[in-house]
Amino acid sequence: xxxxxxNHTILAGNLVxxxxxxxxxxxxxxxxxxxxxxxxxxxxxxQRITDFFNCVAWSxxxxxxxxxxxxxxxxxxxxxxxxxxxxxKNGEKRYYTEISVRRVHMIEPPEAKQxxxxxxxxxxxxxxxxxxxxx
Numbered sequence: 142x143x144x145x146x147x148n149h150t151i152l153a154g155n156l157v158x159x160x161x162x163x164x165x166x167x168x169x170x171x172x173x174x175x176x177x178x179x180x181x182x183x184x185x186x187x188q189r190i191t192d193f194f195n196c197v198a199w200s201x202x203x204x205x206x207x208x209x210x211x212x213x214x215x216x217x218x219x220x221x222x223x224x225x226x227x228x229x230k231n232g233e234k235r236y237y238t239e240i241s242v243r244r245v246h247m248i249e250p251p252e253a254k255q256x257x258x259x260x261x262x263x264x265x266x267x268x269x270x271x272x273x274x275x276x
Contacts (some may be wrong), residue, residue, distance in 0.1 A: 147257070148186075148221045148222055148223075150218075150220055150221060151217070151219050152178050152194055152196075152217070152218050152240065153178065153215070153217040153248065154176040154177060154178050154194075155213055155216070156174055156175070156210055156212050156214050156216055157174075157175040157177050157191060157213050158175060158209075158212050160172045160174040160206050160207045161174070162204075162207045169185050169198050169200055170195070170199070171197055171252060172198045172199075172202075172203035172204070172205055172270075173195070173196070173197050174196050176193070176194050176218070177192070177193050178191065178192050178193075179191050180192065184268070195238070195239040196218055197239055197240070197242065198242040198245065201242075202243070202244070202245060206245055209247065210245075213246035215243070216245065216246070216248065217247075217248055218245055218246075219242070219243055219244040219245075219246070220240045220242040220243045221240070221241045222237075222238065224238040225237055225240050234246075237238075237264060
């Protein structure tokens with residue numbers, strides 16, 4: 142009997158804040174960001190329902206996100222849903238769920254984007270796939 146394992150996540154929404162670049166303990170660049178995704182239906186009282194997702198991108202994908210996206214910009218991410226836990230500073234176990242981003246798609250054309258410093262983009266890439274990720 143073959144067991145099917147499938148973990149593939151695609152989200153399109155808007156960045157809630159500017160992406161944040163960090164360096165992991167192993168020295169790899171990582172970028173954390175959060176996106177808001179509207180559901181395709183309204184609540185019983187007619188209000189838009191929005192879900193918020195934490196995302197993390199690694200290496201060149203992290204650099205691409207931090208260079209080309211800012212708060213409020215639309216983004217499409219492809220990756221895997223992952224969860225885990227860690228002890229907080231008081232020793233209590235904390236849980237997290239996030240999207241480990243493998244690819245990023247630009248939803249708006251490059252000429253419509255603006256960087257945090259309002260520079261024009263010279264990179265025409267609309268998709269970045271990091272071949273160094275283990276999945």
